[in-house]
Amino acid sequence: MTIKYPIYIPTKGRWESCLTASMLDDENIPYYLVTEPQETDQYKVNYNDDHILTLPFSNLGSVTPARNWIKEHATKAGHKRHWQLDDDIKQLILWAKGKRTKASCDYILSNCETFVDRYSNVGIAGLKHNCYGNSVSAPFKINKQVYTCVIVTNNTQFWWRGNYGSEDTDFSLQVLSNNWCTILFQIFQFMTVTSGTTKGGNTDIYSDDGRMERARELQRRWSPYIGSLARSHGKPNYNINKVWRKFDQSLIKIKQ
Numbered sequence: 541m542t543i544k545y546p547i548y549i550p551t552k553g554r555w556e557s558c559l560t561a562s563m564l565d566d567e568n569i570p571y572y573l574v575t576e577p578q579e580t581d582q583y584k585v586n587y588n589d590d591h592i593l594t595l596p597f598s599n600l601g602s603v604t605p606a607r608n609w610i611k612e613h614a615t616k617a618g619h620k621r622h623w624q625l626d627d628d629i630k631q632l633i634l635w636a637k638g639k640r641t642k643a644s645c646d647y648i649l650s651n652c653e654t655f656v657d658r659y660s661n662v663g664i665a666g667l668k669h670n671c672y673g674n675s676v677s678a679p680f681k682i683n684k685q686v687y688t689c690v691i692v693t694n695n696t697q698f699w700w701r702g703n704y705g706s707e708d709t710d711f712s713l714q715v716l717s718n719n720w721c722t723i724l725f726q727i728f729q730f731m732t733v734t735s736g737t738t739k740g741g742n743t744d745i746y747s748d749d750g751r752m753e754r755a756r757e758l759q760r761r762w763s764p765y766i767g768s769l770a771r772s773h774g775k776p777n778y779n780i781n782k783v784w785r786k787f788d789q790s791l792i793k794i795k796q
Contacts, residue, residue, distance in 0.1 A: 543649050545619055545691065547571040548593075550606040551627035555582040559733065560629040561591070567645050571625075574606055604707045607700040615694040621656070623649065626688045626732065632667070633729040635676050648728045649691075655680075656691055656723060661792045663698055663715030665723035666690035667730045676726045683787040684724040685712040688732065696720070701761075704754040713762055716787040723791075 549560050551573050564571050573591050575583050576598035583592055595609055607624060614622035634643035648667075656665050666686030687708035698714045700707040712722050759766045765783050 543569060543623075543646055544653055545621045545623055546614055546617070547623040547625060547649075548574055548610045548614070549625050549627050550574045550603050550610065551583070552576060552579065552603075554627050555579060555586060558583075558587070558627045560625050560627050561587060563629060563631065564645060569645055573627075574610055602703045602705070602707070604700045604702055607707065611692060611694060611699070614692075619694060621653070621691050621693050623689075623691050625690075628732045629689060629730050630733060631731040632689075633670055633731060635674065635727045635729060638674075638676075640674075652691060652725055652728060655725075658793055659721070659791045660794050661720050661789075662693060662723055663696055663718075663720035664690055664692050664711060665725065667728045668724055668726050670729045670731045679725070679727045681724045681726060682721050682791060683716055683789065684722060684784050685709055686722050686724050687712075689730045702754075702757055704757050706754040706757045709758055710761060713765065713783070716784075716789075717765075719789050721789055721791050 547564065547569070549558065549571055551558055551561075552575070555575075558573065561571065561573060571591060572593045573583055573587055574593045574595060577594050577596075578598055580592060580594045593613070595606055597605060610622065610624060632643070632645050632648045634641045634648060652665060652667070656662050664686055667689045669688065685708070690708075696715075697718075698711060698720075700711050702710050715722055755766075762783075765786065
């Protein structure tokens, strides 16, 4: 199988080792590293020039502007959808018969594309994070949050917003509150390094202050969907699971 939609990796401060790029390089899968202008030359030391796109801005404080620029770039290039993969993904995983099974990135991503293309109302879809357990109750779920490794439909009114790492949650809520669907693939998963353990990226948003600002920002935008804030495992948080239960729209299959 062959991946049909372009893959973009917004990245910052990780020119010495971009795990996602290395993972894709191992299979000769094409991708774009989307860098800020002051770092482009540093990325070119380790990555092919053809893989690098330079943003027209820098140091805006979050990944949100980069994500929106990527969506515009993919749309102008004529693509129906595009992939956005964070720069700290070290492995993609297939779960089958209750255990991890070896599968290529090409197999996993292209199968996701084929599935999403069957439906007319998918705003965004993504893989499950492996850190949330190995149980797979169904091959996929709909109307859940997706993030980090996502395939985005370009011809929509949805854009990333937020400055504290809340942009992925906000995007999923935009999609769902406008009666589109999200798809969370459970049999296809991704593994990352532990948040906040490597330099570069947006490490500061994983501090307690960053987490609290993220929670407050979402609460301001999505009240009453998101209610009171609390602490979970010593960290500021909110009960996000209750939010997704409010959405019950169904996938609409494209007639052949």
